[in-house]
Amino acid sequence: MTHHDEAAAVRPLTLAWVSRHLEPGERIVATAALHGGSTAEMRRLTIGTRDGGTRDLVLRTVTDLEHAEDRLHREAVALTLLTGTGVPAPGLVAVDPTAAHGEYPSLLMTHLTGRTVLDDEGLEARVPALARQLVAIHARRPAERPRAYAALTTAGTVVVPKGADAVAWAAAIDVIRGPAPPYEGRFLHRDFHPGNVLFDVPSPRATGARITGVVDWAAASWGPADLDVAHCSTNLALLHGPAWGLRFAEAYEEAGGVPAAAASERLYWRVRDALAFSEEVQWVAQPWREAGRTELTTRAVEERLDAYVTALMDTLG
Structure with a gap:
């Protein structure tokens, strides 16, 4: 597995937790840090599929433990409530709000295309x-x-x-x-x-x-x-x-x-x-x-x- 930078590396226990929520025959082939998050570490995980293709997931890891459980629980509930509504929110894959399975509380979700735009143009x-x-x-x-x-x-x-x-x-x-x-x-x-x-x-x-x-x-x-x-x-x-x-x-x-x-x-x-x-x-x-x-x-x-x-x-x- 390749890492685009050191910050993109996923900790071992969390890596194992993510792997348990992949489809049979899938594996993580690359990770990349996503910038812009202010309350959590965000990573894009590239998943190798059984047919030789790839798909992306996003991993949110919260290192500030004081509010981690509440925030991850809220997000998991919101993503579940928004499924199928037409609001373009990520899909929930798995959540570990108390770090029962990884080093830190985490949430795994689908990856959405597009990018943030903060420029004056347009x-x-x-x-x-x-x-x-x-x-x-x-x-x-x-x-x-x-x-x-x-x-x-x-x-x-x-x-x-x-x-x-x-x-x-x-x-x-x-x-x-x-x-x-x-x-x-x-x-x-x-x-x-x-x-x-x-x-x-x-x-x-x-x-x-x-x-x-x-x-x-x-x-x-x-x-x-x-x-x-x-x-x-x-x-x-x-x-x-x-x-x-x-x-x-x-x-x-x-x-x-x-x-x-x-x-x-x-x-x-x-x-x-x-x-x-x-x-x-x-x-x-x-x-x-x-x-x-x-x-x-x-x-x-x-x-x-x-x-x-x-x-x-x-x-x-």
């Missing part, structure tokens, strides 16, 4: 595609509801960026001091953003925007559709500029999505998500730079976050 076509995909996710009515959403940011944990618009941020923080608005529950991805969506795009400048997959379902939840809309909006605002965060919310409605009726309720969810990013700007920006967006320094992302929070307060406040 964004006009990708944003409506993202919105349509999120509407399709929210339309799912699973027989088993996932766990209720969690939103941990509070008025006391917000970190106001240096040089930020103090008046706008004070008003935004006041918004989340109150209770969450009532909502009609929906099936949520809970981490829906461009980094978790795969596109069939031959080059960054191509205008096509066909989505081939939605990955990382480890935070799948039940809650307000506005929360997913808010999360993708904030990501787009930080990646491409505040106007794109506002544009995504519009695209979601154009695609048939139904956000909260009152502007004050929509503001609550969008501000809550944006303020949550204030606590982890450096952590958010790092994988984007590793993916080629080197201009997105921590300071640059902080400035975009400030501009986005200000825009939200001006538009909906």
